[in-house]
Amino acid sequence: MQKVTIELLQAIRRKPISKAELVRLTKYSLAIVTEHTEILLEKNFVREIDRGPSTGGRKPLLLSFNAEAGYIVAIDLESTNVRVGITDLNCNILVSESLDDIDVLAGPTTVLEQVKELVFALLHRVGIESPQIKGIGMGVPGPVEYSVGLPASLSIMRGWDRYPIRQFWSQYFQCPCYVDNNVHTMAIGEQMLDLESKIENLLFLKIGNGIGAGIICKGQIYRGSTDCAGDVGHINMGHDILCYCGNRGCLEAFAGGRAIAARAEEMARNGQSEVLGEIYSKKKKLTLVDVRQAVEVADPVAVELMRECGVAIGNVLAGLVNFFNPSLILIGGGVSQVGDVLLASIRQAVYQRALPLSVRNLVIQYSSLGENAGIVGAAALTVDEIIDNNAFVYTDAH
Template identity: 65%
Template sequence: MTVPKITKVVLQAIRRSKKPLSKGELVQITGLSLATVTEHVERLIRSQLVTDLELGQSTGGRKPRLLSFNTEAGYIAAIDLESTHVHVGILDLTCSIIISRSRLIDVSQGPKAVLEQIKELLFQLLDESKIDQNLIKGIGMGLPGPVEFSTGLPASLPIMPGWDRYPIHQFWSQYFDCPCFVDNNVYTMLLGEHTVDSISDIENFIFLKVGNGIGAGIMVKGEIYRGASEYAGNIGHNNICHDHLCYCGNRGCLEAIAGGRAIARKAEQIAREGKSTILKEVLKIKGKITIDDVKFAVREADPVMVELIRESGFQIGSVLAGLVNFFNPSLICIGGSVAEIGDVLLASIRQAVYQKSLPISTRDLVIRSSYLGDKAGIIGAAVLTAEKIIDDSLIRTKEGTYSI
């Protein structure tokens, strides 16, 4: 049976709130009358989707009952897949993490092999948390590449052979009786970051992911901007006038010179030439250099690696400056595995943006590291899923109550 739109509005307001709400506060948030709020709240309480166990401060009369979302109404399985690792979590419907874990993974193994490994990790988390798989109300998954969000199908990407148009939702439907939502993980990171209290009211901002790939999630007036083909924000393939061949087939892409793989490749060459004492020793032991080795060398203040990261950050910031001039955001948050290098990268990105953008575009601009770090992806995947399942999957039972 059809659920009234007003009911969804009231439930979403309660679910999104960081604290329990009184009916008066719900009236202010939703713009509905007190009688309307009361009617729908009572039905949501009978449906056990909302609880009213707390008493608020009196403003002169009786203490108001405070309403909160029932966090035991269900859970979300959230997955943040990168090209070399995956972060899997189980979150409640308010998008608070119950349990999560990361594991190394190789997306080039293909979707079946990778999804089987993720499934194994997810079921381990369910066992450890003692959460019944039937209580999973939705699955959210971020991928390290373009996704046609309206269909949930990945687009072709050379680093992900076999993933093009692969029906990920069909894989999960074998194990869970719930909807599955798939998106580019720079968009899920953007959504996750937007849950942070200090920026949740900022409507125009950019989340810049710097990992093996480089991409931007763009929020316009509180909504993700996806573009005509749902692939907006691919700044890693902006041409910056060099001759390096990118995996996309073009030459001169930002990602081919400043992405994680490119940095590790250049660092390994530096180590082979003996220019970095630290990485020269690492190369002897391991036989190769990874981005984690570069992070270690930067933390140890290796001057050659510090300079390499400064150059990479300035190149990234130079491209970002064009986006700042065009879009004029209030905030840029920078995350991703390479961004974990820290202040050296952040400072050089800032330098390039402020140097190459118009002063009027940067007058009120804040550029900072991600608040959520490696948790942004799974929290954002859960936010995406929770919003969708309440909007699309909330049903009315024969008894007149509601169920997810």
């Protein structure tokens, strides 16, 4: 019987809907729909709102998901920064803030303590108490054994292997916690923009220090048999640069954020770019922000650097397009903020190298949510899980 209630709640969550529409959508009888929606109304997870359009008789009352029945803590952890948001149950961001002095190599205890302080500061800012939090969603910049919520071994997150993130948060909140690779949460966040979207097959490509893809297949996130699907940054593209994974030739070692900064720094030292050289002489190092600054003033060396990276990424994407045949590719992550030259180069490479049939209806564009994709996705993942796992339907909404 609980399965019916959950199925109805998921349907109501997607849009305001009448009982008659629920009957048509779910194939349950009107008596069963009425019985279970009464449970949801009593628990305050559903509200009755204005009447919908008439289909010939009396205008029906619409049932709407109550987004204010609780709140979600959403966390998007990157290797050098973190963004935290507090959302309602419709994943609308109530408040959010970033910390740019995070270093995941400092280890999970240090980093999570920093994140915890930010979480409680945001809760205090909007006047929300811990018991009102119905779930915590957290994206991390590396593989995760999703079923158990444990980060897997990866050089970018040394010291985090199988660290019990869920148990850390259970010290402060009495609610479920879900941990995933943040490129997966970003993909889910973009899909959350329109729950009725007809786009069921899409790739979200995050280009940061690492490069990874979130795969939405037939409307569902695809994680693979060991939860590590989408690690496209380690596809070999034929160069001889040593990657931190121990192999040579990885896309990430050529076009990831750290790789771009390192190549720009070498160009500055060699006198290839006056703009980059001036920045380097003052700072004695270059970052992705400096490269973006050089691109913004149309420095030809920086522009060509980003064009080369876009072509390399596009060449890899072309193979993925031939294999997976998505209808939408979204580009996000820190490197995507460098400028339009990157997106133009990616598009050109994909459209040139992928098969004509594969790209006939393909759209390639920047992420609509930008820096908020990770926290919206972490919240959406969490709401889906707590509904599907019956984590609050049969508990007091207050």
